[in-house]
Amino acid sequence: MQISLSDKTIGFASRHTDICVIGSGVAGITAARRLLAAGHHVMLLESGGVDYAPDTASLNAGESIGDDYYPLESARLRFFGGTTAIWGGRCAELDPVDLERRHWVEHSGWPISYGELSRYYEEARQVFGLHCWQPKITDLEEAGVPVPAFDQRKLAVPVWSFDRRFNRFSLAHCLDLVHHPRCTVVTHATVTAINCRSNDRVIDNVVARSLNGNQLVVRPQMVVLAAGGLENPRILLNSRSSHQHGLGNNRDQVGRYFMEHPHARGGKITDGDAWRLLKLFGRRHDVDGQEVAPLITMSRGTQARTGSLNSSLTIVARQAESESQFWGMKAYGGLKHGIAPNRQGRALWMGVKRATTWAQRYVDPARPYLLHKMGKLELALLVRAEQAPNPLSRVTLSENRDSMGMQQIKLDWRLSDIDKHSVSSLVQTLGEEVARLGMGRVDPAAWLLDDGQRWRTDPLISAHPIGGYHHIGTTRMSGDPRHGVVDQSGRVHDTDNLYIVGSSTFPTSSWANPTLTIAALSMRTADKIAEALVRQNILGYRRKDQAAPSGVKLTTASETHVITGH
Numbered sequence: 047m048q049i050s051l052s053d054k055t056i057g058f059a060s061r062h063t064d065i066c067v068i069g070s071g072v073a074g075i076t077a078a079r080r081l082l083a084a085g086h087h088v089m090l091l092e093s094g095g096v097d098y099a100p101d102t103a104s105l106n107a108g109e110s111i112g113d114d115y116y117p118l119e120s121a122r123l124r125f126f127g128g129t130t131a132i133w134g135g136r137c138a139e140l141d142p143v144d145l146e147r148r149h150w151v152e153h154s155g156w157p158i159s160y161g162e163l164s165r166y167y168e169e170a171r172q173v174f175g176l177h178c179w180q181p182k183i184t185d186l187e188e189a190g191v192p193v194p195a196f197d198q199r200k201l202a203v204p205v206w207s208f209d210r211r212f213n214r215f216s217l218a219h220c221l222d223l224v225h226h227p228r229c230t231v232v233t234h235a236t237v238t239a240i241n242c243r244s245n246d247r248v249i250d251n252v253v254a255r256s257l258n259g260n261q262l263v264v265r266p267q268m269v270v271l272a273a274g275g276l277e278n279p280r281i282l283l284n285s286r287s288s289h290q291h292g293l294g295n296n297r298d299q300v301g302r303y304f305m306e307h308p309h310a311r312g313g314k315i316t317d318g319d320a321w322r323l324l325k326l327f328g329r330r331h332d333v334d335g336q337e338v339a340p341l342i343t344m345s346r347g348t349q350a351r352t353g354s355l356n357s358s359l360t361i362v363a364r365q366a367e368s369e370s371q372f373w374g375m376k377a378y379g380g381l382k383h384g385i386a387p388n389r390q391g392r393a394l395w396m397g398v399k400r401a402t403t404w405a406q407r408y409v410d411p412a413r414p415y416l417l418h419k420m421g422k423l424e425l426a427l428l429v430r431a432e433q434a435p436n437p438l439s440r441v442t443l444s445e446n447r448d449s450m451g452m453q454q455i456k457l458d459w460r461l462s463d464i465d466k467h468s469v470s471s472l473v474q475t476l477g478e479e480v481a482r483l484g485m486g487r488v489d490p491a492a493w494l495l496d497d498g499q500r501w502r503t504d505p506l507i508s509a510h511p512i513g514g515y516h517h518i519g520t521t522r523m524s525g526d527p528r529h530g531v532v533d534q535s536g537r538v539h540d541t542d543n544l545y546i547v548g549s550s551t552f553p554t555s556s557w558a559n560p561t562l563t564i565a566a567l568s569m570r571t572a573d574k575i576a577e578a579l580v581r582q583n584i585l586g587y588r589r590k591d592q593a594a595p596s597g598v599k600l601t602t603a604s605e606t607h608v609i610t611g612h
């Protein structure tokens with residue numbers, strides 16, 4: 047069933063459940079589905095309603111005091127389904143090197159093996175309507191697309207798969223949750239605090255409020271925090287009833303290691319085989335009905351030899367850095383960033399995006415190739431970089447409060463020298479290979495040669511010039527509580543029943559877009575929770591297959607409301 051906490055009949059209410067999931071983005075929805083399938087009762091608390099609303103979106107506001115970042119209010123979405131309502135649908139698996147302890151990357155290494163993660167990818171891919179197998183560049187070769195014979199000891203050519211749907215996680219497409227006899231979805235329920243008994247390891251209750259002043263206290267056996275990479279640390283830091291520095295923050299780790307995938311122009315290819323390169327990299331391809339696109343990374347060996355991160359680039363036709371933007375691109379940017387992301391705004395933007403993708407599929411690479419030959423576009427290197435984990439790049443709390451009384455976030459995003467060095471190595475290695483294959487010459491971007499400049503964003507290289515809107519690392523996973531917030535299972539260190547899912551738990555960021563891995567890890571963490579519940583036998587008071595009553599009982603101090611779903 048679905049109820050809205052802003053329903054005026056509620057006032058103050060409390061409720062027991064097995065598992066309380068906070069946030070209904072892909073992380074929360076995937077965990078909730080898995081826990082329901084394991085036989086548990088789930089209450090899913092979502093801050094927003096079923097569509098964008100400015101008053102709820104304003105709860106995302108915060109300060110940015112570090113490297114230039116997008117306005118925080120619009121850097122993620124706050125309604126059922128979360129940020130996937132406007133995402134790009136790029137899905138990619140992490141590479142084995144991403145989980146390794148790389149001696150050349152400080153703070154690298156995941157406390158779980160690649161095998162532990164990768165066994166969840168097959169199921170995670172199905173969450174996004176993809177084939178269960180990861181397409182490879184050889185699939186494109188077999189489909190007749192010519193692929194440069196890069197030396198595999200130097201460069202790798204992985205591929206993205208694309209989820210073509212933008213509404214997969216909207217409430218209308220998650221009716222399995224709404225109609226599930228053991229699931230209650232509560233919208234307009236912003237969690238403002240997670241409370242332990244005094245100085246205890248056990249979470250006692252979760253407090254959620256609506257904008258019109260209603261309050262719900264949930265007393266769960268287990269809590270899953272799934273509010274996104276910026277809100278997960280914010281909720282922990284705001285939860286100070288029993289831990290003065292915030293929940294899970296005894297060792298000052300919450301909010302540290304904030305990472306993005308910074309974007310940049312890495313340079314350009316001149317005198318190149320433009321047709322061949324654009325035919326491969328400048329468009330999406332079809333592999334067995336699945337949309338895919340290739341990109342370029344350094345092999346593990348090159349990363350180790352050059353002391354570099356696992357950064358990536360693609361070859362695209364773009365205006366030169368010095369040009370002023372074409373009106374068409376300006377209009378697209380205006381549409382994307384100027385219109386509220388409500389249902390109508392999203393429909394308009396998606397229509398434009400679908401038309402562009404359709405045109406690219408049937409017209410490209412002829413269009414960019416001709417514009418390149420006419421001197422209007424250059425063969426540019428669009429960098430989507432890995433950012434190294436940096437404890438000084440962090441989310442803390444600002445003195446400002448939102449309309450719920452919660453302290454807002456203060457983001458201090460800081461890039462490091464290795465981030466730029468890795469882009470230089472990638473561009474240089476590509477240059478060597480392009481020259482060896484007689485495919486042209488790579489001219490590195492000027493900022494890569496300028497010692498004084500740590501990073502340079504370029505509005506002409508991507509509609510998202512700063513980064514991918516990927517919020518990573520702020521409650522990182524670590525076997526050692528001194529160096530992270532959650533353990534190998536996703537459980538917050540020093541607590542018994544609080545888990546976190548989402549990219550905030552990633553110890554390192556890879557080049558790969560995070561959402562497929564978010565889904566995979568959410569499944570894994572849900573399995574760990576289910577195992578823990580069985581181990582602790584804390585569900586002994588209730589038969590696992592017992593259905594919830596048709597109405598939700600919300601017990602207040604003086605009375606009991608029974609609210610039926612709608």
Ligand SMILES: Cc1cc2nc3c(=O)[nH]c(=O)nc-3n(C[C@H](O)[C@H](O)[C@H](O)COP(=O)(O)OP(=O)(O)OC[C@H]3O[C@@H](n4cnc5c(N)ncnc54)[C@H](O)[C@@H]3O)c2cc1C
Nearest residue numbers: 069071072073093124128129134135136237274515559561
């Ligand atoms: C323009 C854009 C393009 C993107 N493209 C890609 C891409 O191509 N590939 C990719 O992998 N990733 C992409 N991303 C990132 C992707 O959208 C995120 O990785 C993903 O949505 C994160 O899912 P999540 O569930 O962890 O968090 P979110 O989607 O942010 O969901 C968190 C949920 O928690 C709710 N919530 C927040 N605070 C509270 C609270 N206090 N109480 C209750 N509920 C709360 C929110 O309302 C929201 O519903 C893109 C992002 C943007 C903005």
